[in-house]
Amino acid sequence: MGPLQLRCLVLLVIAVFTGSVVHGDGLGRTLTSYSGLSESYYQYTCPQAEAVIQKAVFDELDKDDEPAPGVLRLQLHDCFVEGCDGSVLLDGPYSEKTADANSALDGFEIIDIAKAAVEKVCPGVVSCADVLAYAVRDSVLKMGGEYWEVEVGRKDGIRSDAAQAELYLPSPHFGVTQLIDNFAKKGLSAEQMVILSGAHTVGSAHCDKFVNRLYNYNEEYYTDPTIDPVYADYLRQQCPQTYDNSTEVDNDAVTPELFDSNYYVTLQQNKGLFSSDQALLYDDRTSHAVKSLAKEHGKFTKKFGEAMRALAAIEVKTGNEGEIRKCCREVNH
Ligand code: HEM
Structure with missing residues (x-):
């Protein structure tokens, strides 16, 4: 058996034991496939x-x-x-x-x-x-x-x-150890957690998710010292101490509507909205990934799709488990 065949055999054995296999997508990229799922599942039953x-x-x-x-x-x-x-x-x-x-x-x-x-x-x-x-x-x-x-x-x-x-x-109040543990429980790595957090390049959040960072933060600091002071002033204007929790603030302070890698740039500018975002820059286990994703937009968007496939494969029910619901809001009767 040659080295290539040996490598394939090892990958196959790993796939059998981990429930995933690695294959190309025809675009020269390598994607991981997850046990029980396939891209062509509806090929015959509902090709449209x-x-x-x-x-x-x-x-x-x-x-x-x-x-x-x-x-x-x-x-x-x-x-x-x-x-x-x-x-x-x-x-x-x-x-x-x-x-x-x-x-x-x-x-x-x-x-x-x-x-x-x-x-x-x-x-x-x-x-x-x-x-x-x-x-x-x-x-x-x-x-x-x-x-x-x-x-x-x-x-x-x-x-x-x-x-x-x-x-x-x-929780948006999690530190890096809690984030890593939380994602690890679902089989996702620290790197995948950093990549998936990049979803905060779009959307918005309510004041209660980050207001603790703005007032009476702890005994030493009134404001979380890892927030850029000008950004903190802006957030205080949006969410005064007696805030109205229907107020929403953009997750990405610079390009809120674009799905880009700018989220990681904002972290480097201390403009992460949640503690759980900003903490990724200051921990040795995650800062390298933050800096590398900030540099290359293409790298982020490609890796995001791969990480989403892993996220969307967590503890899936396949075969005879579960049902095909008629209406997504209620189980079949
Ligand atoms: C890493 C841990 C994460 C934490 C602690 C977290 C927490 C939050 C919180 C607190 C909000 C704001 C909710 C609100 O007040 O409206 C939010 C918004 C959002 N999160 Fe996350 N999230 C995490 C990871 C993710 C992941 C993995 C994704 C998707 C892959 C994601 C996608 C989003 C999006 C798109 C929004 C904006 C939603 C909207 O505007 O309607 N988040 N997240």
Whole structure:
């Protein structure tokens, strides 16, 4: 056996044990495939699915692009709780949507519309979890991000529990050790965590998520010393001490509507909005990735797609697990 064959055998063995394989995407890039998912899952059962969903998402965002960041955020909030099974989409008195950690989620209507469009052409075939994965990629494209191949084949879950959301979702007050541990529990590396945090290049946040950094920060500092003073003044204007929590502030202070690598540049300028963002610059385990992603826009957008495939493969339900929901807001009866 030659060295190449040996390498392939080792990769195959690793894939069998980790549930993932590495392959090319025909564009000269190497992508990891995840166990139970594939890009061609609907090839025979609903070949139009991807195009129909994309058209529905693009049409909606053409009318109003405001929900695009919200759709992207749904992927994290779905996958970290019960795996990527559409559990975040379910309505109900104690469902994940009702958790404090999910209080500002957005974009559900876009998923409803995309699901309705695909149900029209292939009823009962495409899961809500897969509709979400396609819609997330398409929202990123709409915001100026790069294309990635979406893997599909997920089934929808039937459980959605607010307590699980509080337990597993990361907090904007986390330090780097908590962030690394939180992502590691879901099988994601520190580098993937830094890359995925780059999603904060778009969208906005409410005052309560960062106001602790602006007033009476700790015994030594009134304001978090890692915030640029001019930026801190701006944030204080937006969120006075008696703030109105309906106020939203852009996550990326410089290019808030563009899906670019500028998020990492703002961290270098001490203009990260959350403690959890800014901390990435000041920790040896993450600062190298921040600096390297800040330098190259192309590197970020390419790596973001790869990291999104890993995020969207967390604890997926495939085969006979779960169901194909008819409506994303309720389980089938
Ligand atoms: C690293 C840990 C993370 C923490 C602590 C975190 C926390 C937050 C918080 C607190 C908000 C603001 C919510 C609000 O007040 O409206 C937010 C917004 C957002 N997050 Fe994250 N997030 C993290 C990672 C991610 C990841 C991995 C993604 C996607 C891949 C993501 C995508 C977004 C987007 C797009 C928004 C803006 C949403 C909108 O404007 O509707 N975040 N995040």
